[in-house]
Amino acid sequence: MIKYKLIGKSAYFFEEKILAMADLHLGYEENLRKQGIMIPSSQFKETIQDLERIFSEIKKEKLEIKEVVILGDLKHEFSGNLNQEWQEVHELISYLQSKITSKGKIIVIKGNHDNYLANVIKDKARIADFYVKNGICFVHGDKMILEALDKTVEMIVLGHKHPAITLEKSSKKERYKCFLVGKFKGKEVIIFPSFFPLVEGSDVYVDDTNLAFKLDLKKFKIYIPVPGETRVLEFKKI
Numbered sequence: 001m002i003k004y005k006l007i008g009k010s011a012y013f014f015e016e017k018i019l020a021m022a023d024l025h026l027g028y029e030e031n032l033r034k035q036g037i038m039i040p041s042s043q044f045k046e047t048i049q050d051l052e053r054i055f056s057e058i059k060k061e062k063l064e065i066k067e068v069v070i071l072g073d074l075k076h077e078f079s080g081n082l083n084q085e086w087q088e089v090h091e092l093i094s095y096l097q098s099k100i101t102s103k104g105k106i107i108v109i110k111g112n113h114d115n116y117l118a119n120v121i122k123d124k125a126r127i128a129d130f131y132v133k134n135g136i137c138f139v140h141g142d143k144m145i146l147e148a149l150d151k152t153v154e155m156i157v158l159g160h161k162h163p164a165i166t167l168e169k170s171s172k173k174e175r176y177k178c179f180l181v182g183k184f185k186g187k188e189v190i191i192f193p194s195f196f197p198l199v200e201g202s203d204v205y206v207d208d209t210n211l212a213f214k215l216d217l218k219k220f221k222i223y224i225p226v227p228g229e230t231r232v233l234e235f236k237k238i
Helices: 028-034 043-060 083-097 117-121
Strands: 004-007 010-013 018-021 067-070 105-109 126-128 131-133 136-138 155-158 163-169 172-177 179-184 187-191 221-225 232-237
Touching: 004 043, 028 083, 043 083, 083 105, 083 117, 117 126, 172 221
Parallel strands: 018 067, 067 105, 105 126, 136 155, 155 187
Antiparallel strands: 004 010, 010 018, 131 136, 163 172, 179 187, 179 221, 221 232
């Protein structure tokens, strides 16, 4: 059985010493400004603040990180590389490298927003369509990866969906990012929330975000990261 712990919007895999996260969408603010929507720049600062809490928790528990796996959509712009993306991708990679072991590595699964990411990253991190380690297959989720269905794979880990749940009490409604955990073809599946701080995501009851893996989400359990903390709360099945 693969042992892992959900920490904030990330997950730590104990035996593999891997920290995984999904869908950072760096450069989103500049993309909006190109469309004439003026918003202040807070995305990168909030992303680092979230990461600082996670790494603080990992340090407190005396855990070691040998690899960081980003499950796609590290950047936002489809059609090229924005100035904000160049700067923030470089800064993020440098930041992550400072948090892992000296011989550790950063692996970026190529998402549907990462068309030109290789030009930015170059040799600073490895880019792959998928990554398999000790029976865990890390994918983005926008396209079917046949290797994920191999009999040696026990768990599929993916992003892309940006799952969120709307909680309602009286007339008040709040939407929260969430993990979805369930089964697919006998394998455990974890769908990650987006790490992206500016938008909560797509309501799992309402929105179809075209995952390549045809999952019966009604049988998946919900885990909600507490905003501004590393705690993750377990909820009922969808």
